[in-house]
Amino acid sequence: MEPVQPLTPRVLCSVLSVKSHSCEVTLDSGRALLSWKEVRPRRGRERSRAGACLAQAFQRVRGLTGTLTHRLPSAGHIVPVSEIVSVGEADVDEKYYGMQWKHMCKPHAFTVHYVQRMKKHRWRCKAVTFWCSDEQLYCHWLQALNDLLEQLACRPKRLLVYINPYGGKKKGRQIYEKKVAPLFCLASITADVIVTEYANHARDNIYEVNLDKYDGIVCVGGDGMFSEVLHGLIGRIQKDSDVDHNNPKIPLSRCYMRIGIIPAGSTDCVCFATVGINDPVTSALHIILGDSQPLDVSAVHNKKTLLKYTVSLLGYGFYGDVLKGSEKNRWLGPARYDFSGFKTFLSHRYYEGTVSFQPAKWAVGSPRDNVCCTAGCYICRQSSKQLEEQQRAETYGLQHNEQEENWTTVKGKFMSINIVVMSCACPRSPKGLSPAAHLADGTADLILVRKCSRLNFLRHLIRHTKSNSDQFDFPFVDVYRIKTFQFTPKHSEEDDSESTDLGNIGKKNFAQICTDHPTCGCSQLNSVWNCDGETLEQTAIEMRVHCQLIRLFARGIEDSHKEDDEMPSRV
């Protein structure tokens, strides 16, 4: 049997068997593509024509081995090497030999596991086994494919995994063990797994571990669990870089260790908005392929003290009250938000205060331009260039003092004040709170919903659940693209606590009485901030966006043209 002679150093082509069909299999190392298509015998006059073109083709691809049969161009499969999960020796079992192997010595087979795109951004791991009679050919293919996989430096080999057994439907451990761990094993990824034992266990642990051992951190849970890991990683990096994160104006050190999210929570909007779906297998495959998606992070301060970081929703009023009302019903799982949302809607509370913000002057997009953030987003890429220019200016002291320039102030009565760093797309709201917000453009969208009727507020809310209606198209809704934000409630806690005036004390206690007895008809003086699913104690805050501060094992939401309805993946 002649050894395989590649056409050129970069293309390997053989006829191998797939499910007892002969297929022409090609590995183009230059383009990093694996393809295969069935070659079929043809009948009658076509055979002679096919025979002629085949003879020519044979001359062209000298060195072909295996059983050469006539071939008919047919739809085939093309898989980028970057989307191959693993290649390995197939367990060759007697019963699986095709008939043609019966008379031959034991065949050799290797299996390629690769990503197959399904509907709605869902990914699955598909397997195809190639058979051949020649051991040398088999070894050559296995070696060639694994050599190319080894060159993919972006792929993680060792991960630190935190599982929240408490979040969502309390199935985090089960999801990881049954759906994720087998895929990590298939991809030869080793994982150190910690099942958290209390809130903030993951955050505190990240300050202690030796991060140099790992290529990434994975959190199994919802947005609150991701927030824990986010705080642990950012806090650790700032501590190691000697950056005082309590200073609201200081640039933060970027975190290059990627975070992967295995969705097992109640909202899962960070996963949904960066991958396109909240599916554990899909997220695991994005981690295995070594995807990398930069992500903006906002820092929230209160008087020179860091309160929280946020990457999804910083919400006051409706979403703050929904979160606060849901906490005591965690036993309901995700449904707790629906129950609390209904009660909050009926309460129809509004809150008074003063909002100030700096518009993102240099932003390329706007919240109402309908340009959604997708994989490889132009607006985000432009912003990272802008970011580098800004950082160069800061390095050379060339930047002008933009801290004081063009603040906009709005006083009023608000149903809700929401700042979103990303779209916040999630199963409840497929387009999100701000559909045109970007993951890595250095800005956030500020959505102000002023006091309005119950019916109008309901209309506004319902539009979030529809993919073809504009939730900003109301006279009582304003949206701005910003980079910094401040809020002072009309009834600031400090004023009440400092004043000795009986009226104020009465008001404070009265407010407290009302909070304890929501059946009371008066309007609650202050709401709370919902910060990625955690409540803040303070209501007077300032916020600043840090462009592309962290990275996720994701690639953004792919254009739907790449999806096939259950079809093999094609490029």
Ligand SMILES: CCCCCCCCCCCCC/C=C/[C@@H](O)[C@H](COP(=O)(O)O)NC(=O)CCCCC
């Ligand atoms: C009458 C029809 C009303 C329909 C309203 C639908 C609006 C849904 C907007 C969803 C916003 C999502 C913003 C994400 C917030 C999360 O960070 C946070 C914590 O997530 P997790 O830890 O995974 O639970 N989720 C929430 O604050 C829940 C908001 C739900 C509001 C109904």
Ligand SMILES: Nc1ncnc2c1ncn2[C@@H]1O[C@H](COP(=O)(O)OP(=O)(O)O)[C@@H](O)[C@H]1O
């Ligand atoms: N072992 C644990 N016990 C109690 N709380 C935990 C534990 N691990 C994490 N948490 C906390 O649970 C909260 C919710 O986690 P999350 O995964 O977001 O679930 P959900 O989406 O249901 O809110 C987070 O604030 C996190 O800090």
Ligand SMILES: [Ca+2]
């Ligand atoms: Ca953003």
